[in-house]
Amino acid sequence: MKILVYGAGVLGSYLAHVLVQGGNDVTVLARGSRAEELSEHGLVIRHYFQRKTTVDKVKIIQALPADDSYDLIFVVMKYNNFPSVLPILAKNKSSHIVFVGNNPTASTTEQELLENSLPDKKAAFGFQLSGGRREKGRMISVRGGGQMVLGSLNGPFPFKDLIDKAFADAKYKIDYHEDIDAWLKSHIVFILVLSSVSYVQDNQFKQIAKDKKLLLQMIAAVDEGFKVMEAIGYTITPASQVDYFRRKRQLVYFFLKIYHRLPVAKMIDSSFVEIALLHKAFDVWKQQAHIATPNWNELEEAFLAKMEGKANERR
Template structure:
C-alpha cells in the first residue's frame, strides 16, 4: 500500500516508520525544520525505556498534498485544532479513496464528513506516547504483557467491519502494531477525551508538575470528579463508555480512586509520559476542553469539577497549593461500597457454613 502520513509529529513519525519497515510505501508530509530533519536523518526512533534501542528509517518526504496525488490511504495525525487547516487539501484531492483520521476528537466526525463525505472517512486513535528531542523521537515502550493490551482502535463510521478496514488493520498488524476494530469509534474518542482532558488539566492545576499532582489531594479529587462528570454527560447523550473497563470510574469510591490516581502520577513512567508534555502549547487541550463543555451543555448535565479544572488553562490562574487537602472527599460511596463488601462476605460465609 502507498500510505501518506499527514503529520510528522511524534506519533505520525512512529507509526509511519513501523509501516515503512514492514514493506509499505510510506511518505510523510512535513514542513519547516521537521522536513529538513526527515530528509537528512530519516525517522529516528529511540526507546525512552528498556534498552534505549535506536533505529533510523528512511522514508519519502513531501511538502504538500496536491490535487492530482494518488495514495491508497492517507493517515491524518495532527492536533485537533490543526484540523481545519488540513481539511481543504484532503477535500481537494479526489484520487485517494480512504482517509484515516487518528486524532483527538470529542465533537464527533461531522466537520470531517461535511468536508470529505462519509464514504472516504475512517476513524482511529494512535495508542502510543513520546516526545521529540532534536531530530529524534523518544517513545515509551510498555512491558510485553501491557503491549498486548495497548491496541490501536480503528473503525468505520457505522461500526461495520469492511474490507478496507480489514486491509488497513492487516497492514498495521504486519508492522507489529496491535490493532482492534471498534464498533463505535466516536464513543471511543469521546470517552478518551472525557478521561484524558481532565487528567492533563489536573497536571496544569498542579503547576505542570506530575509529582506534585501525585501528593496534592485536592487536585486528585477534582480530577476524579471531573472524569465522572464527563462520563455522566456521555451517558446522558446515549454514548456508551468505551472501552467498558472505564465504567469502573463511575463506581469506585472517591477516596480509593483519588488514592489510585495519586499512585499513578507518582511513577517515573507517568512522569516521562506526561511531564514531557507539561510545557507544550495548550491550544489543543483548550479546544478539547471546549468540546467537552459543549457536550455538557447539550446534555444539560452540570460539570463543576471539570469547569474548575478548565480554569487552569488561564496562565494567570494560580496552581492548587502543593499538598493541599482541603476539599472534603465524598465518603458516602465508600460507605456503600464497604457495606456491599460486608454483605457479600456474610453471604459467602453463610453459604460455606451450610455446606
C-alpha cells in the same frame, strides 16, 4: 503498500516507523524544520521501554498534490489541525483516509471531508495508544505494545482489507471498535482532566502525586464528565471505566498517584490549543446535559486562566 502519514509529530513518526518496519512504501508529509530534519537524519526514534534507537529512511513531502495517489492516508495530528487539512484531502484522489487522534466531533470531520470529495472517498477514525516527546531532533517514543483503536462511523469498517494488509508484517495491533465515535468521546473525558491539571501545575508531576485533594478532585471531575455524557445519551466505552471511577475510587486514586510519579507522565503529547478546543466541544455537551459539574468547572477554569496567563506573557 503505498502509504502517506500526514503529520510528523511524535505519534505520526512512530506510526510511520511501524509501517516502514512492516514493509510498506511510506511517505511522510512534514514541513519546515521538521522536514529538513527528516531529510537530513532520517526518522530517528528512541524507544523508551526497549532502550534502543531506530533510524528509518522515508520519503518526505511538504505538500499533497491533488493527483498524488496512496493506498492509505493516515492523518496524525492534533484536533485543532484537522479542519485545515480537510480541503487538501478532499481534492486529493486517494480514496482511503484514517484520522488518528482526539476527535469529539468525528461526524462533522467526516461530513466536511466527504461533501467536497469524489464519491468513492471513505473515512475512518482511530487513536494510537502511545505517547512520547521530541528531544534534540529525535522522537522519544513510549508505546503500549504498539496499538491503534480503529473504527468507522457508519457500519462495518469500509477498508479493513487494506488496513490488515498494511499491518500484516508489523509488530502492531489493530483493535477494531464497533462504536469508535463513542470511544473517542469517552476518551477525552479523562484526557481533559489529566491534561488540564498537568498544565495548571506546570507539569510538576511529583507535586501532583502528593496532592491528595487534587487527585480526588480529578476523580470526581471524571465522574461528572461521564454523567454529562450519560445525560445526553452518549455511550461510555469501555463501560468498565465508569465502575472504576464510581465504585473503586481508592484504586483509581492510587493509580493516579503512581502514574504521576513515573516518567511516562511526561510523555503525553498535547497542547494548550488542542485542550482548549476539546474543552469547548465538551462545554456544548455540558450545556445540553443541564447537570452540576463543580469539580469539572473548577479544573477547566483554572486551565483557561493558566492559558490566558501564558498568552499574556508572550505579548
